[in-house]
Amino acid sequence: xxxxxxxxPTLREVPADAELPSHQLLLRSGYIRQLAAGVxxxxxxxxxxxxxxxxxxxxxxxxxxxxxTRLPTLTPKELLTETxxxxxxxxxxxxxxxxxxxxxGFTHEEAMCDIVRREVRSWRQLPLLLFQHQTKFRDxxxxxxxxxxxxxxxxxxxxxFDRDVAGMDRSFQLFAQAYRNVFNRxxxxxxxxxxxxxxxxxxxxxxxxxxxxxxxxxxxxCAEANWAANAEACACLDIAPFEQTDESERAMETVSTPRMRxxxxxxxxxxxxxxxxxxxxxxxxxxxxxxVLLRGDREVNEIKLRRVLNAKxxxxxxxxxxxxxxxxxxxxxxxxxxxxxxxxxxxxxxxxLKNAVTGANQQDAHFxxxxxxRDFTPSDYADLRVAVAGDPCPVAPxxxxxxxxxxxxxxxxxxxxxxxxxxxxxxxxxAGAQQxxxxxxYGIGNSRLLAALVEASHDDNGIIWxxxxxxxxxxxxxxNTKDEAASHAAEGLxxxxxxxxxSVMLDNRDERPGVKFKDADLIGYPxxxxxxxxxxxxxxxxxxxKADKDSAKEVPAAEALSAVRELLAELS
Numbered sequence: 202x203x204x205x206x207x208x209x210p211t212l213r214e215v216p217a218d219a220e221l222p223s224h225q226l227l228l229r230s231g232y233i234r235q236l237a238a239g240v241x242x243x244x245x246x247x248x249x250x251x252x253x254x255x256x257x258x259x260x261x262x263x264x265x266x267x268x269x270t271r272l273p274t275l276t277p278k279e280l281l282t283e284t285x286x287x288x289x290x291x292x293x294x295x296x297x298x299x300x301x302x303x304x305x306g307f308t309h310e311e312a313m314c315d316i317v318r319r320e321v322r323s324w325r326q327l328p329l330l331l332f333q334h335q336t337k338f339r340d341x342x343x344x345x346x347x348x349x350x351x352x353x354x355x356x357x358x359x360x361x362f363d364r365d366v367a368g369m370d371r372s373f374q375l376f377a378q379a380y381r382n383v384f385n386r387x388x389x390x391x392x393x394x395x396x397x398x399x400x401x402x403x404x405x406x407x408x409x410x411x412x413x414x415x416x417x418x419x420x421x422x423c424a425e426a427n428w429a430a431n432a433e434a435c436a437c438l439d440i441a442p443f444e445q446t447d448e449s450e451r452a453m454e455t456v457s458t459p460r461m462r463x464x465x466x467x468x469x470x471x472x473x474x475x476x477x478x479x480x481x482x483x484x485x486x487x488x489x490x491x492x493v494l495l496r497g498d499r500e501v502n503e504i505k506l507r508r509v510l511n512a513k514x515x516x517x518x519x520x521x522x523x524x525x526x527x528x529x530x531x532x533x534x535x536x537x538x539x540x541x542x543x544x545x546x547x548x549x550x551x552x553x554l555k556n557a558v559t560g561a562n563q564q565d566a567h568f569x570x571x572x573x574x575r576d577f578t579p580s581d582y583a584d585l586r587v588a589v590a591g592d593p594c595p596v597a598p599x600x601x602x603x604x605x606x607x608x609x610x611x612x613x614x615x616x617x618x619x620x621x622x623x624x625x626x627x628x629x630x631x632a633g634a635q636q637x638x639x640x641x642x643y644g645i646g647n648s649r650l651l652a653a654l655v656e657a658s659h660d661d662n663g664i665i666w667x668x669x670x671x672x673x674x675x676x677x678x679x680x681n682t683k684d685e686a687a688s689h690a691a692e693g694l695x696x697x698x699x700x701x702x703x704s705v706m707l708d709n710r711d712e713r714p715g716v717k718f719k720d721a722d723l724i725g726y727p728x729x730x731x732x733x734x735x736x737x738x739x740x741x742x743x744x745x746x747k748a749d750k751d752s753a754k755e756v757p758a759a760e761a762l763s764a765v766r767e768l769l770a771e772l773s
Contacts, residue, residue, distance in 0.1 A: 239344025462532025664725030
């Protein structure tokens with residue numbers, strides 16, 4: 202490929218509305234351009250990266266005998282209605298000229314399961330593994346980060362179909378290893394973490410994330426146990442916190458706290474730590490009020506709360522409901538003296554608090570010296586809080602968790618019969634009895650991965666691609682295009698590299714050498730070969746993008762091909 206005929210719209214200035222490094226660099230280096238909010242055009246460089254990403258995934262899928270398919274973008278309303286997902290908030294809906302309703306595919310569990318329920322009849326046809334690379338559409342409320350969170354995106358999604366739980370578990374582990382292979386081949390440093398399944402499924406699932414300060418997820422890790430979880434899914438144990446101290450119970454007293462409504466205001470007024478307060482929040486779960494208690498510095502994990510309550514609808518109560526339940530305005534609620542019949546759920550940590558401060562269920566007043574079991578008794582204790590750094594590790598409680606920011610690049614799920622039962626996807630077992638097929642679902646955001654790879658590997662000068670996913674593995678630069686001998690030799694090397702199966706860009710543009718070098722660094726070619734001043738002595742300069750700036754070396758032009766092969770092997 203030759204640069205003088207290639208679309209390379211590089212920018213020298215950082216776009217004002219781009220905050221993340223990947224967003225800035227993909228715009229500056231001419232990979233992407235925005236069409237609308239959350240809608241992006243992938244220019245030739247970006248499309249080459251995405252195709253190379255797809256090929257790495259495709260090869261790993263072939264290793265596990267997962268077959269490639271291509272399903273429709275349009276999903277009929279009737280199919281999504283069978284699983285209750287027609288009214289998922291992110292769905293784009295449309296009607297045809299006959300008023301038949303469709304959704305633009307936001308995921309393809311139903312469509313893939315529909316194929317299987319039609320074509321699979323016997324246990325002999327299982328397990329079955331299918332995948333596709335397909336465009337997805339989701340009406341994201343807040344698109345952000347360039348191609349990290351968009352309304353239209355390219356996704357790899359795969360599905361496993363098995364006879365029993367043991368088979369589903371084997372498929373899950375098979376895909377987990379395939380994902381490790383995919384990300385390792387791309388040179389992507391990743392973390393596997395336990396995660397919440399959301400609307401997809403509530404069985405075992407696992408996220409694959411890269412760690413970066415610009416990540417939108419919090420990952421909690423325990424190095425000693427080699428364990429990690431997304432903070433929203435991290436379990437909190439029913440054990441005393443590390444900072445627990447012996448303290449005798451004091452008598453409960455009422456104290457005046459005029460206009461002190463927030464945790465910070467009350468703690469400051471009473472000169473105590475927020476960890477000495479018990480926060481009482483009133484929720485409405487499926488139209489029924491419930492009180493939730495947790496330590497003052499903690500936040501409710503609504504995913505956990507929804508699961509404990511088995512609630513479909515969950516929201517904080519209005520001020521009128523709070524006053525009806527507690528007898529006081531918002532900011533003064535407490536567990537002692539709450540309205541009879543109200544279910545009170547307390548986070549595990551509450552049982553270990555001594556002489557706590559709570560709302561007194563009356564305006565401008567709080568209780569001090571409150572102790573669970575003596576002054577109030579919750580209906581139940583449960584894991585209700587968001588885990589944070591410093592909490593005990595769920596698998597090795599003697600060690601505290603640490604935290605980091607991360608970007609999700611892949612997610613795998615065990616689905617069980619969540620989709621096969623409502624869609625009536627059954628098979629006949631050895632005895633001829635009808636059994637539901639057990640499913641798994643596996644996704645990688647290909648266009649999201651474009652940005653994640655840049656977040657993971659860049660410097661002040663631009664992108665640093667791994668050879669496995671680079672748009673071109675080598676750029677051959679002609680420093681002076683008026684030098685006919687150098688130009689002819691550079692074209693010869695270009696042709697030799699292509700013949701050897703190495704993707705190469707020949708920068709033969711009529712530009713100053715400095716411009717070409719800056720563009721090469723910005724675009725991120727793994728290797729740069731320069732036909733410059735040294736060519737007069739028969740040499741070319743070769744430099745790896747990820748190496749130090751002084752690491753360029755001269756080699757005889759006749760040995761350039763073998764030198765490139767050797768360096769690419771080292772980089773891979």
